[in-house]
Amino acid sequence: MFKKILIANRGEIACRVIKSARKMGIKTVAVYSEADRDALHVEMADEAVFIGPPAAAESYLLIEKIVEACKQTGAEAVHPGYGFLSEREAFPRALEAAGIVFIGPNPGAIAAMGDKIESKKAAAKANVSTVPGYLGVITDDKHAVKIADEIGYPVMIKASAGGGGKGMRIAHSTSEVVEGFNLAKAEAKSSFGDDRVFIEKFIVDPRHIEIQVLGDKHGNVIYLGERECSIQRRNQKVIEEAPSPLLDETTRRKMGEQAVALAKAVNYDSAGTVEFVAGQDKSFYFLEMNTRLQVEHPVTELVTGVDLVEQMIRVAAGEKLQLAQKDVTLTGWAVESRVYAEDPFRNFLPSIGRLVKYRPPAESKSDNITVRNDTGVQEGGEISIYYDPMIAKLVTHAPSRAAAIEAQSHALDAFYIDGIRHNIPFLSALMSHPRWREGNLSTGFIAEEFPKGFAARAPEGEVARRIAAVAAAVDSIYGERKRQISGQLIGRAVTRAGRRAVWLEREEIALDVARDGDVVTVAFIGADGKTGTPHKLSSSWKPGVPVWEGTIDGHNVAMQVRPMASGIRIAHQGYEVAVNVFTEIEAAAARLMPVGVKADTGKKLLCPMPGLVVSIAVTEGQDVKAGETLAVVEAMKMQNVLRAERDGTVKKIHAAAGATLAVDALILEFA
Incomplete structure (x- = not known):
């Protein structure tokens, strides 16, 4: 060794x-x-x-x-x-x-399968079902359009040396092929030093399912079940799980055996992944093979109990696999969320800066629930513009899919990051989405369920009441601390019952609150003025702790708590809301205050994220139509096209190609 x-x-x-x-x-x-x-x-x-x-x-x-x-x-x-x-x-x-x-695998296997074009040729030669497409050299965008017309729309334009969603575009028309082809080539060149792309038919309503294979240098190859990776945004995986809610044992075996046959055909001798696009009817087609460890490997490790990195090291040292196919069993369910440095409220644009606070949930294994956090950052560290925006991979494992999702939802609520924007609110919202929980998935899930992107939402119903209850509990603790500092409270923390008006933004919820030690009792006031059934909140939370963790009527709850100048900001299950807790006198005064109005920035194009200006596509005085390209900005190896939101005339351009801009920097103005 x-x-x-x-x-x-x-x-x-x-x-x-x-x-x-x-x-x-x-x-x-x-x-x-x-x-x-x-x-x-x-x-x-x-x-x-x-x-x-x-x-x-x-x-x-x-x-x-x-x-x-x-x-x-x-x-x-x-x-x-x-x-x-x-x-x-x-x-x-x-x-x-x-x-x-x-x-890792031998160079011959990488040559045969690592190149996306060559891998498809090898799969076709091995009689593996592949998606219709063109695997030859594509000379220019006109050639790309011709190929796309012949295959039929929609088509996928994909970097030959690609991975991680880089150099990949879906096109539904000739104009989208032209733009997508050029952007895919540029991204492929930037990320992989290889600008070759290929085009294939895009399967409508597909699922992305991949098989983990493991081989040694003695001719042994096994498969370790599958991963469902259908929850994607911009062709980049966001949430993965193992096993897949789609597959039955028969389909799993067929996919696994096909993956192993393909691996053996190229003498594969390490950990690798054979990816398939699957129909809702369980039909499947070979997509590509990744001749490396996958980002989402932890879900496979948790359901199989196999340390894939250890196996790779042992295989490289010449050891034989100690596992046979009959030894591989799938136990329970695992879910992985990719935590990215990106702003979900700004169309997921990259966010950079210092991690002022980084408090992930504690890794643990108890009561058949495992929480694992694979990360490469720590508090005080810097998120750089130069690399992939991933902060961490949060993984939970439980006996059932429903339990793994519940554990993931709670862990996300307990994951506190400050200093940069991140996608945890979006991940939390996904965990409570009914379609996700049903397992009714496809690679179009996010585009279909969030067609206008992810926007701030006002909490309603049970979630709103839960947030209000925790806010009241937090406010009561702040109040006690103030009285202790001023000498008004001596001895045990006991708060007399009091009426409070809890404002979630401008939505008002009336309740009574009382505190006795670590237990806070909250009773909501109905529209008829009657007091409802009391709810008991138990938590050891103290001021300064960024996450309130405890129980409400015996159910585990976690919420992120950020103090503000005149209240607190709470994040829970994808909701982020400013909360004020008023006494009755304070509420009466607050109701008289005017509502602030945001400044109109509709006549300005601001840089949505820190990045490099690749190009400015317009000139001063030019008339543009809604949807036209105005500029292209590159950040974290991805090129982002900025388009006009409405018709207008370019009045003045403030940035030039090659400029490095901060977030909200002015690029151009409209007349």
Whole structure:
């Protein structure tokens, strides 16, 4: 077995590999760019080597720097993680030439399956059902349009060397093919150094299901069940689960056996994933093979009990698989949410900055519920513009799908991040969505259920009352602390019953509240003025703790609590609302206050996220129609097209191509 390995990656996957290596008694070496000098993976590793500037093309993507770092530290093997060099055939060949072991598949398997075009050709040769498409070289956008017309719309334009949703576009018309083709090529070039793309038929209402395979260097290959990855946004996975609510045992076996046959055909010898697009009728087609560890591997690990990183290391060291297919069993259900540094209320645009507070839920395993958080950041760290916006992968495991979802929902409510915007409100909203809970999924789920994007919503019904009750409990504790400071309260914390008006924004909920130790009793006041049944809230929460965790009538509840100048802001199950708790006298005065009106910015195009201006598509004095492209801004390796929301005339342009802009920086004005 290896004594020391190097991880040619960063962030949460580098930390994940370090954990398994440490468990195996193997020392680790991290590599880092200037932007990652203080990163968590650097801190966790036994050694760390600086490899260059922040841009991945000048650091993490330079094979010679990784090889030199191995020689410098005496690392015997390299784990590539995912992304970066993980699917570059040249990387394991360069390592082999230097006498270093690659912890991944052999170069031949990467060549055969890592390239999306070549993998489809290999699958077709092996009589695997594939999606109709064009796998040849596409010369330009006119050629792309011709191919799309022949295949029939909609079509998927996809980077040959792609992954993670980069370099991927769906087109429903010739104009969308032209734009999508050029954007996909640009993103593919930027992310993978390879601008080749292919086009295939886009299956309507599909599900994305993938099979985890594991092979060794002795000809053994097994499959470890499937993952459902249908909840996607912009072709990037958001939530994954294992197993899939669609599959039965017969379909699972058919997909697994096909995946194994394909892996054996290319002598696959590591962890890998065979992806399928599946119809709602359980029909399935080969999509691609990822010759690396997947981002969503934790759900497979939790339902199988197999440490995939450990298995990769053992296989690379020449060991035989200790598992046979008959030994693989799926136990319970696992759900994974990808926590990203992006603003769901601004169409999920990237957010960068310092993690002023980072308080994930505690990892635990009790009462048949497991909470796991794979992360590569820590409080005080910086979210950079240079890399993928993932902050963490929050995973829960339970005996049933419903229990795993409940555990995930609670864990998301207890996940507190401050300093940047993040997608936890959206993830929380998804967890309580009826269609998600029913398992009625497709890759179009988010577009169909949130056609106008994710907007702030006003809590209603039971959720509103729950938020109001917690707000009243928090307010009572703040009140007690104030009285203790002023000397008005001595001894046990007991609050006399009092009438309160709780405002969720401008929505008013009347209630009575009383506190006795850690228990707060809340009774809501009906429209008829009568007091309802009391509800008991129990929590050890204290001021300064960012998450209120406790029970309401015996049911576990978590809410994020942020103090404001005149109240508190509470986040719960996808709702974020400003809350004020008034006495009756204060409420009477508040009702007389005018409602503030936001300034109109409709005549300005503001930069929606920090990024680099790739191009300005208009000129001063130009008339534009709603939907026309105004500018393209790149952030975190994704190119974002900014379009006109209405007809108008460009009055003045304030930014130029090549400029780096902050969020809300002015790009142009309309007359």
